[in-house]
Amino acid sequence: MTAVYDSPVVLDRRDGPYGEVVLRRHGPLLQIIANGCFLMDTSDGRSERLLVDAAYGALDGRPGPHVLIGGLGVGFSLAHAAADARWGRITVVEREPAVVDWHREGPLAELSADALADPRTEIVEADLVTYVNETSDTFDALCLDIDNGPGWTVTEDNGGLYSAAGLAACARALRPGGVLAVWSAQPSPEFEGTLRNVGFRQVRTEEVPVARGVPDAVHLGIRPG
Structure with a gap:
């Protein structure tokens, strides 16, 4: 018999720095x-794993x-990266303290506990846009x-x-030959064009078919050496 589930049950609700x-x-x-917008769930994860694998593959064995x-x-993405011994360091930037808490001591720990305990992993609580613009790390x-993609923030x-200025900041945060990989709920030819216009090379999109609707996508670009 197929299980039938009632309405979702709220486990935690918080007012964060960027809303609910x-x-x-x-x-x-x-x-x-x-803020009332569905972001993600634990149903699949194929495209999030592709995000990590495609980035590593584009590094040509560095x-x-x-x-x-x-x-x-x-x-x-974190769990998949931590399961791969080829990554040297793993820095995760997350702006919502609640999300970090749910992983450290809440229900999401079942997915990430091993990854968080990995000595290669560092969690930075910061806004990604600000972090990329201000970091001195590469x-x-x-x-x-x-x-949900460049056109659905x-x-x-x-x-x-996802603008030219934002992607230029991403390029500055990359070492020569480094790769930028961006997840999207649908392919975006316009975003590919912006990547090329700001100087990224070998721009391409990998797709993951979904049960209904347009495929998920990972947009990739290489910073020139």
């Missing part, structure tokens, strides 16, 4: 909602690369997943990340 964030359980799934994961979310890969301020 909610963690809820719907049957076996955990879901994150921000030893011990340092990856920045933008957005902790439900933890799929990375081999930026894996960004903070919105969680908050208006995030839009600047």
Whole structure:
């Protein structure tokens, strides 16, 4: 018999620095909602894992690369990176303290506890857009997943990340030959064009088919050496 689940159950609701964030359980799934907008759940994770794998593959075997994961979310990208011994350091930038708490001592710990305990992992509580613009660190890969895509941002301020100026800041945060990987709920030819216009090379999009609707996508670009 197929299980039938009632309405989602709210596990935690908080007023964060950028509005309301909610963690809820719907049957076996955990879901994150921000300001009433569904962000993600624990149903799949294929495209989040692709985000990490595609970035590593574009580095052509560079030893011990340092990856920045933008957005902790439900933890799929972090867990996948930490399960791969080839990554040297893993820095995760997450702006919502509630999301970090849910991973450290809440229901999402079941997905990320091992990754958080990995000595390569560092969690930075900061706004990604501000962090990329201000950091003096450089990375081999930026894996960004903070919105539903370049055209569907969680908050208006995030839009600047996908502009020419925002992508130029991403390029500055990358070492020569480093890779920028951006998750999106649908392919964006316009975003590909912006990547090329600001100087990224080998720009391409990898897609992950979904049960209904347009595929998820990972946009990739290489900073010239």
